[in-house]
Amino acid sequence: MTDTxxxxxxxxxxxxxxxxxxxxxxxxxxxxxxxxxxLGPNGAGKSTTIRVLLGLMKATSGRAELFGGDPWNDAPxxxxxxxxxxxxxxxxxxLTGGQCLDVLGSTHGxxxxxxxxxxxxxxxxxxxxxxxxxxxxxxxxxALIAALATDAELLVLDEPTSGLDPLMEHVFQQRIRNRRxxxxxxxxxxxxxxxxxxxxxxxxxxxxxxxVTSGTLADLRRHTRTAxxxxxxxxxxxxxxxxxxxxxxxxxxxxxxxxxxxxxSDHLDxxxxxxxxxxxxxxxxxxxxxxxxxxxxxxETLDPKESAxxxxxxxxxx
Amino acid sequence: xxxxxxAADDRSRGLGTMLHIxxxxxxxxxxxxxxxxxxxxxxxxxxxxxxxDTAAKIHTYAAAVTTGGALAAINGHVEGIDSLGGVxxxxxxxxxxxxxxxxxxxxxxxxxxGEEEAGRLELLLGGRIARHHPTVAALLVVTAxxxxxxxxxxxxxxxxxxxxxxxxxxxxxxxxxxxxFTGLAALLAQLTPHARGIYTWSLIILAxxxxxxxxxxxxxxxxxxxxxxxWAEKAAPFGDQRxxxxxxxxxxxxxxxxxxxxxxxxxxxxxxxxxxxxxxxRATVRLRSPIGFAAWIHRPAILGWLAGGVMxxxxxxxxxxxFLDAMAGNPAVAQAIxxxxxxxxxxxxxxxxxxxxxxxxxxxxxxxxxxxxxESNGRLENRLSGTLSRRRWLAAHAVVLLGGLVxxxxxxSLVLGLATALSAGDTADFGPTLTSGLAYLPAELVLGGIALxxxxxxxxxxxxxxxxxxxxxxxxxxxxxxKFSQWVLDLSPTTHVGNPPMNAxxxxxxxVMSAVTAVLGAVGFITFRRRxxxxx
Numbered sequence: 054m055t056d057t058x059x060x061x062x063x064x065x066x067x068x069x070x071x072x073x074x075x076x077x078x079x080x081x082x083x084x085x086x087x088x089x090x091x092l093g094p095n096g097a098g099k100s101t102t103i104r105v106l107l108g109l110m111k112a113t114s115g116r117a118e119l120f121g122g123d124p125w126n127d128a129p130x131x132x133x134x135x136x137x138x139x140x141x142x143x144x145x146x147x148l149t150g151g152q153c154l155d156v157l158g159s160t161h162g163x164x165x166x167x168x169x170x171x172x173x174x175x176x177x178x179x180x181x182x183x184x185x186x187x188x189x190x191x192x193x194x195x196a197l198i199a200a201l202a203t204d205a206e207l208l209v210l211d212e213p214t215s216g217l218d219p220l221m222e223h224v225f226q227q228r229i230r231n232r233r234x235x236x237x238x239x240x241x242x243x244x245x246x247x248x249x250x251x252x253x254x255x256x257x258x259x260x261x262x263x264x265v266t267s268g269t270l271a272d273l274r275r276h277t278r279t280a281x282x283x284x285x286x287x288x289x290x291x292x293x294x295x296x297x298x299x300x301x302x303x304x305x306x307x308x309x310x311x312x313x314x315x316x317x318s319d320h321l322d323x324x325x326x327x328x329x330x331x332x333x334x335x336x337x338x339x340x341x342x343x344x345x346x347x348x349x350x351x352x353e354t355l356d357p358k359e360s361a362x363x364x365x366x367x368x369x370x371x
Numbered sequence: 372x373x374x375x376x377x378a379a380d381d382r383s384r385g386l387g388t389m390l391h392i393x394x395x396x397x398x399x400x401x402x403x404x405x406x407x408x409x410x411x412x413x414x415x416x417x418x419x420x421x422x423x424d425t426a427a428k429i430h431t432y433a434a435a436v437t438t439g440g441a442l443a444a445i446n447g448h449v450e451g452i453d454s455l456g457g458v459x460x461x462x463x464x465x466x467x468x469x470x471x472x473x474x475x476x477x478x479x480x481x482x483x484x485g486e487e488e489a490g491r492l493e494l495l496l497g498g499r500i501a502r503h504h505p506t507v508a509a510l511l512v513v514t515a516x517x518x519x520x521x522x523x524x525x526x527x528x529x530x531x532x533x534x535x536x537x538x539x540x541x542x543x544x545x546x547x548x549x550x551x552f553t554g555l556a557a558l559l560a561q562l563t564p565h566a567r568g569i570y571t572w573s574l575i576i577l578a579x580x581x582x583x584x585x586x587x588x589x590x591x592x593x594x595x596x597x598x599x600x601x602w603a604e605k606a607a608p609f610g611d612q613r614x615x616x617x618x619x620x621x622x623x624x625x626x627x628x629x630x631x632x633x634x635x636x637x638x639x640x641x642x643x644x645x646x647x648x649x650x651x652x653r654a655t656v657r658l659r660s661p662i663g664f665a666a667w668i669h670r671p672a673i674l675g676w677l678a679g680g681v682m683x684x685x686x687x688x689x690x691x692x693x694f695l696d697a698m699a700g701n702p703a704v705a706q707a708i709x710x711x712x713x714x715x716x717x718x719x720x721x722x723x724x725x726x727x728x729x730x731x732x733x734x735x736x737x738x739x740x741x742x743x744x745x746e747s748n749g750r751l752e753n754r755l756s757g758t759l760s761r762r763r764w765l766a767a768h769a770v771v772l773l774g775g776l777v778x779x780x781x782x783x784s785l786v787l788g789l790a791t792a793l794s795a796g797d798t799a800d801f802g803p804t805l806t807s808g809l810a811y812l813p814a815e816l817v818l819g820g821i822a823l824x825x826x827x828x829x830x831x832x833x834x835x836x837x838x839x840x841x842x843x844x845x846x847x848x849x850x851x852x853x854k855f856s857q858w859v860l861d862l863s864p865t866t867h868v869g870n871p872p873m874n875a876x877x878x879x880x881x882x883v884m885s886a887v888t889a890v891l892g893a894v895g896f897i898t899f900r901r902r903x904x905x906x907x
Binding site for chain 1: 488564565649650651652653654658659660664668748749750752753754755756757758759760761763901903904905
């Protein structure tokens with residue numbers, strides 16, 4: 054796998070608008086065929102990164118490669134291989150949804166007509182309505198269908214589901230999995246942790262224009278704690294002696310023992326062994342959620358000066 | 372309801388909040404409109420006062436413009452034209468008849484349906500603002516703006532020697548005209564689902580008012596009384612001074628305003644009486660091509676400006692017979708509409724072509740401004756995320772805008788040539804009419820080049836393009852009549868064309884202007900290629 058060219062690669066990417074450093078040395082690598090979750094609070098630089106990758110904006114310094122090429126100088130040729138859904142879907146109010154699909158499709162070249170028809174049906178879009186009469190969710194559907202109907206090798210999706218209802222969110226996830234089965238690479242910028250957790254193979258978390266952490270979900274989880282809640286018949290012996298165990302709580306309920314703790318993934322096996330010996334009645338093991346991971350990667354570098362950022366963070370993770 | 376009643380208290384506070392919001396959003400436009408209109412009135416008054424500084428000169432002017440009666444179709448029939456105020460009213464008649472209603476329409480449209488369409492009104496109505504408050508607040512702010520503008524008018528006129536009573540009545544009659552269109556635009560804001568509809572319908576009504584006033588003034592019948600522009604004229608500020616004539620526009624404006632506020636309080640948010648139905652579910656092949664799509668975007672502007680040009684050309688052409696008669700009877704007529712010596716019919720066509728050039732240049736600026744709107748609304752980003760390069764995108768729009776420009780110029784010139792031939796009974800001037808129209812293309816394109824360069828470099832500064840256009844319009848409309856100094860006239864590219872067909876086309880100047888356009892266009896293309904998208 055070492056000789057495959059990443060679909061997206063940025064190294065030390067910076068972008069300065071006047072006095073604002075929107076990107077401050079961002080590294081991002083997306084391999085072919087993966088769904089890559091791109092996470093960060095509002096204003097972290099997700100949309101700016103995407104615009105640089107699309108050749109809409111020129112990086113101040115650093116490298117941005119798309120399919121091994123330079124997006125700033127070679128945008129139209131590289132765009133043949135990708136489809137993009139902007140965060141703020143803007144369409145022409147005077148056109149119908151169907152007309153917009155065709156106009157958007159025309160700039161991408163190859164559109165699969167059968168898939169387009171299936172998508173319109175699955176997303177329950179009325180293509181004869183004018184865009185100005187659509188709700189936000191319906192406008193988003195138009196942009197999604199247009200992107201998913203193309204034969205692009207790469208889908209760049211900037212918060213694509215913020216206006217969709219749960220049913221449509223489900224359809225969206227199905228379609229993304231379907232595209233991935235066909236070898237399509239996806240860069241999915243999102244606020245919705247559940248969505249990223251459900252779809253992403255790898256995740257990059259960025260903050261203030263810098264990559265905080267990057268890896269597979271399993272990788273990220275390995276460095277975090279798992280919550281365990283067990284009810285056992287007998288009291289489990291000397292749990293507190295196990296390395297990496299914390300937040301220990303213990304309670305006697307009639308004949309049963311209720312135990313809660315968190316533990317490093319590496320020492321989970323030993324802890325469960327002790328619980329097993331004590332006779333497990335019920336057992337809940339909760340791997341850390343992406344939300345918790347996200348908060349944790351922020352918590353590590355959070356300092357009092359940055360309390361302004363906390364508000365958006367709370368929104369993100371809620 | 373007592374003043375202490377909490378509901379009443381809340382209600383007035385809601386309106387107060389809404390007024391505050393409208394002022395916050397609109398104060399810049401309000402200030403620019405009031406100052407620009409006030410300044411152009413004062414400027415006109417100053418020029419007229421210095422040009423016609425004796426009773427004899429004023430008398431010559433008055434005799435000239437009233438001969439034959441054809442000029443009344445454009446500037447209106449001014450009662451008491453044999454006075455300083457009368458001359459000002461006549462000179463400023465055409466421009467203010469368009470600008471005053473436009474002030475009202477644009478401010479109201481933005482504050483009412485514009486905000487509703489953008490979804491911002493929903494946010495406000497979720498608070499303690501009642502449904503009719505935005506409309507009432509918009510009406511109050513725009514009415515106040517119009518009143519302030521009228522005060523500036525009166526002061527400007529009085530300063531340059533117009534008798535105060537006449538100045539005040541003239542200013543109020545123009546204010547009342549603005550008030551009628553304020554109410555009209557507010558009512559239309561309830562009926563049409565989009566701000567664009569307010570513009571379309573109120574401009575159609577304005578064109579109708581213009582036609583009715585023109586017909587009434589030329590035929591000297593009661594038809595003038597059917598037009599809001601006629602009401603302003605019939606106040607006769609420098610003639611009989613009919614103060615009561617102000618009551619008609621005030622009553623009309625008030626009725627329209629009340630109707631608008633009532634409708635606003637009763638209808639659902641986002642609803643409208645007139646609404647479009649379903650449309651096609653597929654785009655045509657033409658719409659899918661970059662040029663076809665650009666054509667779709669610019670079509671309304673091309674058709675709108677073409678309609679304006681054709682109407683003006685048709686009117687001038689149809690009245691050419693009367694103009695020529697008037698000029699034959701009194702050489703001063705030619706002077707009054709800015710035509711020097713030479714063949715009268717050439718002078719008439721030349722004057723009309725200059726007006727048409729102003730229309731054509733306005734179209735170009737608006738067309739390039741549309742590109743900026745595409746970008747600031749985020750649609751350009753969508754467009755450029757595919758295989759379409761920036762150069763091709765901009766080139767497609769440039770080609771369409773150029774095609775539209777030629778269509779507008781040729782269409783208007785064709786109508787002018789035909790109508791003149793029909794009215795004057797002579798087809799000899801048909802060819803020169805067309806070529807003189809085309810001779811203005813480089814001058815119009817210089818304005819387009821300025822707009823393109825600004826768009827390429829800093830779309831945020833697009834107001835520079837409109838400011839250049841405003842300067843050009845002012846010079847073209849009033850420059851020769853008010854005898855501006857040559858260096859001021861030279862600022863406008865239209866001056867360098869050579870005023871065909873009356874005088875020979877200045878070929879060298881056309882070549883220079885074409886070269887300037889090419890340079891400006893190239894700068895626009897190159898800078899657009901190099902900057903980030905989107906920039907608002």
